[in-house]
Amino acid sequence: MTCQEKILSDQYVDVLTDFQLNDAIQVPKDLDYCYQNIDSSLGIFYIKRKQLPEIDTSTYGYLYIPKCYGLMSDSPGTSREKYDFNPLSLINSGILAVQRPPLSLTGRGVAIGFIDTGIRYQEEVFRNADGSSRILGLWDQTIQSGTPPKGLQYGSAYSREEINMALQAEDPYSVLPSTDTIGHGTAIASVAAGSNLQQGFTFTGAAPDADILVVKLKEAKPHLRNYYNIPEGVPCYAGSDIWSALYYLESFAQTFIRPIVICIGIGTNLGDHAGNAEVSRYLHVLSARRNRAIVICGGNEGNAGHHYEGNINGDSSSPWEDVELRVAEGEQGFLTELWGATPHLFTIAIRSPSGELIPRIYYKEKQSNNYSFVYEKTILTVGFALIENSSGDELITIRFINPTPGIWTIRVFSEGNRGAANFHMWLPIRGFLQSDTHFLKPNPYTTLTVPGFTENAITVSTYDDKNNSFYLNSGRGFSRTNRIKPDISAPGVNVSTVLGTRSGAGMAAAITAGGVAQFLQWAVTEGNDPLVDSINIKNYLIRGASRSEDLTYPNRDWGYGRLNIAGVFDWLAGFS
Secondary structure (H helix, E strand, O other): OOHHHHHHOOOEEEEEEOOOOOOOOOOOOOOOEEEEEEEOOEEEEEEEHHHOOOOOHHHHOHHHOOOEEEEOOOOEOOOHHHOOOOOHHHHHOOHHHHHOOOOOOOOOOOEEEEEEEOOOOOOHHHEOOOOOEOEEEEEEOOOOOOOOOOOOOOOEEEEHHHHHHHHOOOOHHHHOOOOOOOOHHHHHHHHHHOOOOOOOOOOOOOOOOOEEEEEEOOOOOHHHHHHHOOOOOOOOEEHHHHHHHHHHHHOOOEOOOEOEEEEEOEEEOOOOOOOOOHHHHHHHHHHOOOOEEEEEEOOOOOOOOOEEEEEEEOOOOOOEEEEEEEEOOOOOEEEEEEEEOOOOEEEEEEEOOOOOEEEEEOOOOOOEEEEEOOOOOOEEEEEEEOOOOOOOOEEEEEEEEOOOOEEEEEEEEEEOOOOEEEEEEEOOOOOOOOOOOEEOOOOOOOOOOEOOOOOOOEEEEEEEOOOOEEOOOOOOOOOOOOOOOOOEEEEOOOEEEOOEEEOOHHHHHHHHHHHHHHHHHHHHHOOOOOOOOHHHHHHHHHHHOEOOOOOOOOEOOOEOOEOOHHHHHHHHOOOO
16 A cells, blocks of 8 residues: 555554654664654654554554544524625724734734644635635645645645646536535634625625645544544544644745745644643644744634543541433433543543443453443443643543433542542543533633644633624633733624625634734744744733733633734734
């Protein structure tokens, strides 16, 4: 098989590495694999599944298993047929004010990259006045008939010239077959970088003159979807493909010439919620480079009931806490994670809805165990990582297969250290679960989705700018280790897109990404601060944010305040 075939085949498992393959690393001669270098310290092995154990945290190491990421916008509002462009979200973010003279910031000379469901490249909002495309590059991971991007080995990469050729054809898709059947990526790109339509109705995005870069992610392999029990028909994207997408976007960056904003409108609840997940690690590397900005949505998990925080009093006579989990009818299975703070040692016991008990399960190195019941069809797989390899904290994974509906009780024990023992648990994101599966006593905080806890990136929560109220579904901070996240809040309710109005975290990230492109035009393209990176830009946004007098900042909901691009320049001019 070719390397491309191995990357795409379900018979090969993706294994992430935090090192480069080189001559000093001895790979077994009989190992059937392909290797993809990603960055100076990252790579992906694609290894024959029959030569490896089944996917398991205890065997592989948590960091090296790709996570499953989902879309981060709620259901659409009005359809395109009922479309009526409303610029209020751009006005309230200070974006339209700086589009006008004297600043005239429209994203000129800046590229915005989207890693999502693709783009409907024929839409007028992604074209110049002469009908040519504003899309600088498009990599469709799902199409194998074309040429992959340089340095990568699958998918088809299309240049602006090839897109323009397709647009001139009677049937563009017969020339360039990539499209966005879901619409999520198209909507986000239009909010961040849509331009004025020449016919029909008026529309503008935040940065209407920015170049556009797009990666259409392929679906995660069936065996990975099965491991995470992702429901049929629900989009799920592997962290390995996101790594490759970031590598592709980074290839377009030209320091001092073409700065890049990377907009992340996808997320997951898998990970330590402290910035150490696999995608966070690569984003952290990119965010430290000059002329790059990383904007990440905060997700829609704040009101889902998918997070539990516990504190066990080790000084009491009962050093445990009972976590009650309601499983809905029809739930096929899911993975939940427990992250325990060092130096405490956590163990668990589990009681089913019928009352059957799995006694206290103790840590066993490099081993996960399956548990079944007499009166239940449920099978549980419990794995331990006493010192998880990216965070250093303890991780317990509990995988439910065919869970009996009803109330499950997970008794969490702490031992080996006196004093309060803090732990967190997360269920999968909405969409990966039935709506009625949730913790009975959830905690709405620390519900930003991963990779939103990436330290140097700009993480965005969501508010409703119609009345300046916080969006009920928005993810909230801080991180599990009390690092300040989110950084800023942006409008994300009933936002106008080229496909109608949409709500959710993806919209807030798109508005912010467009605003950041405006700032990068001023800073880099126009030479006012050509050395900026994502850290600097984040602090510019914080300086210019709108804040309410009745709130204390930083805030677990709002971060440092509401996005205000005009406020950044008011601050620079000494007006505030």
